[in-house]
Amino acid sequence: MASVESFWRIGHNITGHDVEGSLSVGHRKFRAFFGTSPAVCVVAWDLLADVRPNNSKPNHLLWALMLLKRYCIESFNAALLNWDNRYGRARRGTITYISLDGTDFRIMEPSEFSPKWYSHKFHGPGLRYELGLCIRTGEIVWAHGGLPCGAWPDLRLARDAIIHVLDPGERIIADRGYRDQTFFDMPNGSEDDEQKRKILARHQTLVINEEVEEHLKM
Numbered sequence: 001m002a003s004v005e006s007f008w009r010i011g012h013n014i015t016g017h018d019v020e021g022s023l024s025v026g027h028r029k030f031r032a033f034f035g036t037s038p039a040v041c042v043v044a045w046d047l048l049a050d051v052r053p054n055n056s057k058p059n060h061l062l063w064a065l066m067l068l069k070r071y072c073i074e075s076f077n078a079a080l081l082n083w084d085n086r087y088g089r090a091r092r093g094t095i096t097y098i099s100l101d102g103t104d105f106r107i108m109e110p111s112e113f114s115p116k117w118y119s120h121k122f123h124g125p126g127l128r129y130e131l132g133l134c135i136r137t138g139e140i141v142w143a144h145g146g147l148p149c150g151a152w153p154d155l156r157l158a159r160d161a162i163i164h165v166l167d168p169g170e171r172i173i174a175d176r177g178y179r180d181q182t183f184f185d186m187p188n189g190s191e192d193d194e195q196k197r198k199i200l201a202r203h204q205t206l207v208i209n210e211e212v213e214e215h216l217k218m
Helices: 005-014 023-034 039-047 059-069 074-079 083-087 154-160 193-218
Strands: 095-105 124-134 140-148 171-173
Touching: 005 023, 005 039, 005 059, 023 059, 039 059, 083 095, 083 124, 083 140, 095 140, 095 154, 095 193, 124 154, 140 154, 140 193
Parallel strands: 095 171
Antiparallel strands: 095 124, 124 140
16 A cells, blocks of 8 residues: 555655655655655545556656656656666676667547558557667666657667667667667577577566556656
């Protein structure tokens, strides 16, 4: 059950405030980020009990409140991710730190139909993002997109941004939607295919079940 204390702790995990520090500063920072207090968050959480998804968590409400409070542009949202964290627990000599995949979000059909919005994943209009996860830790270290699914296939989205921030020689594990051997390692019949598939499967599971709302519903 969510409590004032849990919203306080989870909220300041987002704001970066020391929960053992100044209460007055903590309350100001909490309200600056989420537009309300932890006590009101508990009330809202309880009022939404019959309509929110069964697997929803308090941090999902906080991210929604943050959206309503700030409606941040992509450059601000991207700053909440740490690209350098892709090096976490990396083995010496490795040149592959992340797995990358696209994920589509349903939207209402725009007023004038256009195939540029069409997502083959759910056969309807949507926006596409790409997410990069650290192979060793599973942390989301990259998010980019919010672009029409039909007009932005995975490879085009990757070429738009992520390939320009890679280290020289750095490579990414991805599926067959990323047919560019300069930057991407894909399952291709080699001896390490099984390992690549396991990494991509874990990537997809994390994206679907746990963390994606925290970064993209902002």
